[in-house]
Amino acid sequence: MLIQERDRDVIRQRFTEQLVNPVTIDLYIRPDSGLIIPGRQQSPNSSSTTQQLLEEVAELSAKITLNIINVAADEDAAKLAGITMVPAIVLRGPDDGRVRFFGLPSGYEFGSLIEGITIVSQPEPPIDDVAAKVLDMLPEDLTVQVFVTPT
Amino acid sequence: MAHLLASATSRLRADVIEANEFPALSQRYQVSAVPTTVFSKRDGSDPRKAVGALPPENFLGALLEVSGLALEVAGEDDALTASEAGEETR
Numbered sequence: 001m002l003i004q005e006r007d008r009d010v011i012r013q014r015f016t017e018q019l020v021n022p023v024t025i026d027l028y029i030r031p032d033s034g035l036i037i038p039g040r041q042q043s044p045n046s047s048s049t050t051q052q053l054l055e056e057v058a059e060l061s062a063k064i065t066l067n068i069i070n071v072a073a074d075e076d077a078a079k080l081a082g083i084t085m086v087p088a089i090v091l092r093g094p095d096d097g098r099v100r101f102f103g104l105p106s107g108y109e110f111g112s113l114i115e116g117i118t119i120v121s122q123p124e125p126p127i128d129d130v131a132a133k134v135l136d137m138l139p140e141d142l143t144v145q146v147f148v149t150p151t
Numbered sequence: 152m153a154h155l156l157a158s159a160t161s162r163l164r165a166d167v168i169e170a171n172e173f174p175a176l177s178q179r180y181q182v183s184a185v186p187t188t189v190f191s192k193r194d195g196s197d198p199r200k201a202v203g204a205l206p207p208e209n210f211l212g213a214l215l216e217v218s219g220l221a222l223e224v225a226g227e228d229d230a231l232t233a234s235e236a237g238e239e240t241r
Contacts, residue, residue, distance in 0.1 A: 046172060085173055091154075098157040103169025112167060116154045125159040134211040135160040138218055141193035142163050144153045147170040147182045 002049070003056045011114055015061035019121040021093050024065045026081065027054050028088040030072050046104035050087040053104070057113070064117065089113070093120030107150040152210050153188070163214070164193070190217045 003011070029047035051068060058066040071078040071086055081090065081097070087104065090097035099120050105113040119125060127135075153165035170177040170185060180189050184202050190213045191198040199217055201209070215221060 046169075085176070093158070095158070095161065098161070098164040099154045100164070100166045101168075102166060103172035105167070105169075109167060109169070112154070119155055119158045122158070125155055127155060127159050131156060131207065131211060132159070134214060135156060135162065137220060138160065138162040138214060139220075140162070140218060142214060142217055143191050143193050143195070144157070144163065144165045144214075145180075145189040145191075146153050146165070146167050147177060147180070147185055147187040147189070148167060149170050149185045 001056065002053050008056070008060060011057070012060045014114070014118070015063070018118045019061055019063045020123055021121050022063045022065065023117050023121050024067060024092040025054055025058065025117070026067045026069060026088075026090040026092065026097065027051060028069045028071050028078055028081070028083045028086050028090070030086045031070060047087045050089070050104045053106075053110075054089065057117070063121065091116050091120045094123070095120075104150075109148055109150070152205070152207060156210075156214075188213075190214060192217060 001008075027050065029051055031047055054066055058064045069077050071083065078084075078086075083090075085102050087102070089101040089105065091099040091101075099116050101109070101113060101116070153167070157163045157165035168176065170182050170187075180187065180198065180200060186202075186204060188201045188205060188210075189198050190201070197217055199213055201213060205213070
């Protein structure tokens with residue numbers, strides 16, 4: 001188990017209290033081939049660990065559905081979703097997936113993952129009036145990329 | 152903040168990226184400290200980078216800046232308006 005029993009209880013309780021709409025988690029992975037080429041540096045790939053982590057998270061609420069997409073076997077699905085890096089986690093509530101994680105959400109970012117699941121489950125995201133006005137002003141589609149490291 | 156706002160509008164997509172796992176992307180934006188936030192148009196053009204934790208007003212201001220707008224908060228009721236960003240505000 002990656003998530004300790006004590007933390008599982010806390011998260012399960014939070015999901016029970018705060019999840020409103022169903023949440024779908026799309027996890028795009030590329031399983032390790034197991035092939036090691038001497039002299040070549042192995043690129044980091046946390047797909048298997050991320051899959052295990054999300055399977056444990058999905059077990060904590062009946063409102064969470066986990067879809068696992070192997071991009072090596074289904075490239076079209078990844079292209080259709082605009083996924084070019086793995087592991088990729090796309091959180092979907094009533095709307096399409098605009099809340100995404102790339103890489104293993106460990107340390108502080110595990111908390112962000114739980115928070116993200118809670119956010120996309122809400123019928124009305126809890127933003128203040130100023131933020132709502134700014135979002136209404138946006139004339140075109142934007143992307144925000146937040147770079148983090150495990151802490 | 153990013154995920155909360157992205158959940159509130161179809162105009163915004165928010166990605167949290169583990170910098171060590173994607174060194175090429177991190178190098179593209181010269182990420183040397185975390186958190187680093189990159190605001191851009193959906194096609195990746197016109198990127199603006201901010202290093203460190205961003206207060207909400209700075210985060211919202213960056214969204215408007217990428218859109219070519221300026222944030223103006225004034226008056227007792229904090230009336231919020233946007234205007235075309237001139238050279239002085241860029």
